[in-house]
Amino acid sequence: MRAGRHSSSACRARGVALIATALLAASCSTDIRGQPGVASAVVSYRAPGVALGTFATFAAASQVGLVTAAQGGKVFAAAPSLRAAVVSHLESRGFVRVADLDPATPPALPPDADLVVNLTALELAATDPAFWLQYAGYSQPADFGLPGYAWSYPWPWVDVPAQPGTLLVEVADLRGRTAGTPGQIAVVWAALAYGVAPGGDWDAAPVIAALDRALAQSPYLATP
Amino acid sequence: MTRMVSQVIGRALLAAVLLGAGAARADGYLESRRQLSTLLSVTWEAAFPQGAARDFVDKTSFRGGQLELGFGVASRLALGVSASWNWLAQNRAMGSLDLPDGTISGPAYRRAQLIGALATGHWYLRGGAVQPYLGVGLGGGWHGTHVAVANVIRTASGWHWAGEPRVGVLLAVRPGLAVNLQARYALTTARLGDAKDARWIAVDVGLAVY
Numbered sequence: 001m002r003a004g005r006h007s008s009s010a011c012r013a014r015g016v017a018l019i020a021t022a023l024l025a026a027s028c029s030t031d032i033r034g035q036p037g038v039a040s041a042v043v044s045y046r047a048p049g050v051a052l053g054t055f056a057t058f059a060a061a062s063q064v065g066l067v068t069a070a071q072g073g074k075v076f077a078a079a080p081s082l083r084a085a086v087v088s089h090l091e092s093r094g095f096v097r098v099a100d101l102d103p104a105t106p107p108a109l110p111p112d113a114d115l116v117v118n119l120t121a122l123e124l125a126a127t128d129p130a131f132w133l134q135y136a137g138y139s140q141p142a143d144f145g146l147p148g149y150a151w152s153y154p155w156p157w158v159d160v161p162a163q164p165g166t167l168l169v170e171v172a173d174l175r176g177r178t179a180g181t182p183g184q185i186a187v188v189w190a191a192l193a194y195g196v197a198p199g200g201d202w203d204a205a206p207v208i209a210a211l212d213r214a215l216a217q218s219p220y221l222a223t224p
Numbered sequence: 225m226t227r228m229v230s231q232v233i234g235r236a237l238l239a240a241v242l243l244g245a246g247a248a249r250a251d252g253y254l255e256s257r258r259q260l261s262t263l264l265s266v267t268w269e270a271a272f273p274q275g276a277a278r279d280f281v282d283k284t285s286f287r288g289g290q291l292e293l294g295f296g297v298a299s300r301l302a303l304g305v306s307a308s309w310n311w312l313a314q315n316r317a318m319g320s321l322d323l324p325d326g327t328i329s330g331p332a333y334r335r336a337q338l339i340g341a342l343a344t345g346h347w348y349l350r351g352g353a354v355q356p357y358l359g360v361g362l363g364g365g366w367h368g369t370h371v372a373v374a375n376v377i378r379t380a381s382g383w384h385w386a387g388e389p390r391v392g393v394l395l396a397v398r399p400g401l402a403v404n405l406q407a408r409y410a411l412t413t414a415r416l417g418d419a420k421d422a423r424w425i426a427v428d429v430g431l432a433v434y
Contacts, residue, residue, distance in 0.1 A: 036315065041330030041374035048325055155325035160374055194374070195332075216325040217320060 001031075004124070018183040038160050039195035040212050042216045046152045047173075048145040053224045055175070055188075059099035059111035059144070061119050062203060069124040074104060074183065075137050077121040079202035082211065086117060086169060089215045094223030103143035110145040114175045115188070118144075120168040121202050132168060139167050141185050149183040153190070154209035165197035167207055189221050236394040251399040252355045253434045254296045254348060263294040263302060265404045267430025271310045274409075274423045280312070280369070280416035281334050287311040290406075290428055292344065300348045305341070306361060308428070311338040312416075320375045333372040338418050340365035340386050348394075355394040355402075362387045367414040367422070384414035384422075394432055 046052065063076040064083060087097055093168035099111040118139050120132055130153060132138045141149035149171040151172060178184045201207070215221065251262055269288035269379035273281055288311060312335065319332025342363035349356045368381040392406030406428040414422040 035372040035375055035377060036331035036333050038330070038374040041328060043323070043326060043328045044327040044375075045323075069424070158323060158326075158328060158376060160328075213329055217329055 011014045039163065039198075040206070040210065041160060041194045042191060042192075042213045042217070043158050043160060044191040045153075045155050045157075045189065046218065046220060047186060050154075050186060050188045051187075052221050055095065055114040055173070056223060057096045057098045057113045058090055058115035058116040058117055058171070059101050059113040059174075060090075060097060061139060061144070062102045063098040063104060064113075064121050065139040065175060066117040066135050067123060067132050067135040068120045072138055073136050076104065077200075077202045079119070079121065081203040082167075082207055083119060083134070085208050085211055086119060089159075089211070090117065090171075090221075093221060101144045103139040104145050106147075107145035107191070110174065114173070116144055116172050116174050116185075118168075118172065119168040120170070121197070122162055122166040122168055123164050123200065125161065125163050127159075127161045129159075131162070141172075146183075146185065147187050148181075149177060152184045152186050154186055154188075160192070160194060162192070163195040163198075165195045165200065167191075167193040167196055167202070167210060169211065189218065191218070192213075240247070252348075252351045252353060252396050253394055253402065253432070254299060254302065255351045261296050261434045263271075263292070263296075263304070263432055263434040265290070265292040265294070265430060265432035267292075267298055267406065267428035269308065269310065269426050269428045271312065271410075272425040272427075273312060273372070274425060275310075275421070276419040277416055277422040277424055278419075280419040280422070281314040281336060283314040285310055285312045287313075288426065290426075290430075292404075292432075294344070294377060294434075295344060302348070304344050306344050308338075308340045308342075308365075308426070309423070310336075310338045310340075310422070312338070317374050319371070321371065321376055321378055323376075328373050328376050330374045333370070336367060336422075337368040337369075337421070338367045338412070338414060340410070340412075344385060344390075346390075346392075352433070353396040355396070356387040357392050357394070358360070359390040359392070360388065361390060361392045361408070363410070367412075367416070369416050371417055380415075380417075382415065384412045386410060386414075392428070400434055402432045402434070404428065404430050 064079045066075045066077040169191045174185045191214035196206045196210040270284040284409040290308040294302035316332045321327040342361035343362045346357045346359040388408045390408040396402045408426040414425040
């Protein structure tokens, strides 16, 4: 009788211990710190305090600058559809295109536009914020007829590491540029689409889709 | 979702029947006239998010559990406490987070952990080897959330109130041991991301000793 009671108690204890152990194992194997990859992420930025609806016209780069690790000089990516999509988006939001600017042959005078649109294909992996500024393939204000000026970014960059095939779209305030050494042209909107063209096809559907997403998450980039 | 609930309940019932086979003569909980006994239950728990909680995670969770302690205070009534843990997780193809000066979108991970501590009351509808019961739980708990879009991670945590109706059955396997099946509708004030007042249906299966 005593042996039976002992056996029954042991059985109960084992059952409860088994379930408790299973629950403990489930909780211990539960990692709350997971994170997805950065490929296909799109980050859009806006200059704080700037009413983007007060701008009316824009000039757009006619070529997409290509930034490579090889520092291949002033080179460009073939992306006519991407460029057309950017222009189309801005026009559909009420901005009027007044000029196309070829960074390969900078104009003598700055364009008579409120905004300038710069497009860059980043073909390298990098982690430093705004690392593209150091590369020859990136179009500087001088490439748009504004020598003596530099871009400025009025926001802190999110620490997302760039990977090959990352698209950078920038919209800068030409109207409000400030003279100095160098003069400053504030970028008022920018978008980075990470790893959307890993094979270097900048007109591919994922690139256009990422551009669409960048604009979709920036409804404030529009004229009233 | 209804299909999944049915599957879980079906599996739990099957397990209970197998475990409870030959238990016709087993004594139920609170059947001793000489003493009011204590019940300890440990259960595994599946959670089915409901309402606004589905905006945060709409995937069924199979990671959870409950520990209960009941004290018989009358021939059919037990008062006690319970502690529960639930883990909700879902990976979404697309999600977004607002940034101070912009927005990030992309593949998103969402996680939530909910821990509850409740005072409980169970009313056993009958004695015997099969004891259905109705119950309530009132209390509170802690919750933590983790949302990641690319490598941008936002975490939050807080305390919440909780209350729940519950229904269950004890299936005696032998004197002092029963399979415990329970379903609860957990109502809380927990905020999971933008979703307020998280609630979910919990289905428990486990063992009770008394």
